[in-house]
Amino acid sequence: QKEVEQNSGPLSVPEGAIASLNCTYSDRGSQSFFWYRQYSGKSPELIMFIYSNGDKEDGRFTAQLNKASQYVSLLIRDSQPSDSATYLCAVDGAGNMLTFGGGTRLMVKP
Amino acid sequence: GAVVSQHPSWVICKSGTSVKIECRSLDFQATTMFWYRQFPKQSLMLMATSNEGSKATYEQGVEKDKFLINHASLTLSTLTVTSAHPEDSSFYICSARDTYNSPLHFGNGTRLTVT
Numbered sequence: 678q679k680e681v682e683q684n685s686g687p688l689s690v691p692e693g694a695i696a697s698l699n700c701t702y703s704d705r706g707s708q709s710f711f712w713y714r715q716y717s718g719k720s721p722e723l724i725m726f727i728y729s730n731g732d733k734e735d736g737r738f739t740a741q742l743n744k745a746s747q748y749v750s751l752l753i754r755d756s757q758p759s760d761s762a763t764y765l766c767a768v769d770g771a772g773n774m775l776t777f778g779g780g781t782r783l784m785v786k787p
Numbered sequence: 788g789a790v791v792s793q794h795p796s797w798v799i800c801k802s803g804t805s806v807k808i809e810c811r812s813l814d815f816q817a818t819t820m821f822w823y824r825q826f827p828k829q830s831l832m833l834m835a836t837s838n839e840g841s842k843a844t845y846e847q848g849v850e851k852d853k854f855l856i857n858h859a860s861l862t863l864s865t866l867t868v869t870s871a872h873p874e875d876s877s878f879y880i881c882s883a884r885d886t887y888n889s890p891l892h893f894g895n896g897t898r899l900t901v902t
Contacts (some may be wrong), residue, residue: 709888720880720896721831728888765831767891773819773884775891779830 679704681768683778691786696753698781700766703747709769710742710749714762715780721765725751756785789815789885793894800871800901808866808897810881816861817883821891822854825878834879837864871901 680703690696698712709728713721727733727740727749739752749768753760763782767775790813800806810820820837835856836844843856853875855867864883868875880896 711890713893718878718898720878720893722893723890726890769888773887774821774833774836777831 679707679768679770679776681766681776681778683764683766683781685779686782687784688781689784689786690756692756692758694756694785696756696760696783696785698751698753698764698766698783700749700751700768700778701747702749702766702768702776704768704770704776705744705747707768707770710740711767711775712738712740712749712751713765713767713777714760715765716762724764753783756783758785758787761785789883789889789892791881791883791892791894793881793897795897796895797898798900800899802872802901803870805867805869806871806899808868808879808881808899810864810866810883810894812862812883812885812892815883815885817864817885818861820858820864820881820883822856822864822866823880823882825880831880834866839864868899871899873901875899876901 711726712724715721725740727742733740737754741750763780765780766778770776792811822834823831837858839858845851858864882891882893
């Protein structure tokens with residue numbers, strides 16, 4: 678059973694701080710990693726994807742991948758109240774599908 | 788970018804009736820589409836994988852006779868909730884990938900309320 682684990686939170690950070698969201702996965706053969714943001718009552722939207730070890734930056738977001746440790750993280754710099762949402766980590770699995778973690782709820786307090 | 792369109796956005800139906808939800812890939816061909824269900828404050832739950840031209844693959848515990856999936860073309864998959872009951876009320880979301888290793892693109896979801 679391939680698993681993706683996330684701390685459910687809530688993770689509470691003050692406005693302007695860095696939010697760090699973490700995810701571990703069990704399948705060493707996984708090649709593609711994705712972060713989605715889901716606002717309450719809405720469908721998930723893609724924030725970032727990463728395929729190679731190291732960091733990938735896009736605006737205020739940085740994805741970090743460490744395949745040896747089977748660990749992927751998402752950093753959100755200068756967090757804003759509008760970043761308050763549930764963040765889903767997803768990892769490539771068999772059959773062209775993704776395995777999702779349970780999500781981490783982020784609360785950014787003004 | 789790849790766009791997945793889902794209709795309707797919301798639907799209210801009476802218990803015992805059937806409801807059809809459409810999922811279209813607008814600018815790419817999707818040989819595989821995925822249907823999820825999400826209850827309030829819970830995680831996404833994969834219901835089934837829809838394969839163009841063949842039968843859908845259902846996850847354990849999902850009734851295939853209740854949730855009929857048809858993937859008639861490379862751009863259209865439909866989910867029909869048959870003989871709906873109040874416990875089927877949920878948020879249904881379809882998704883697809885345009886290429887191998889690409890992100891999963893989600894439709895906007897359909898909120899189903901069965902009265």
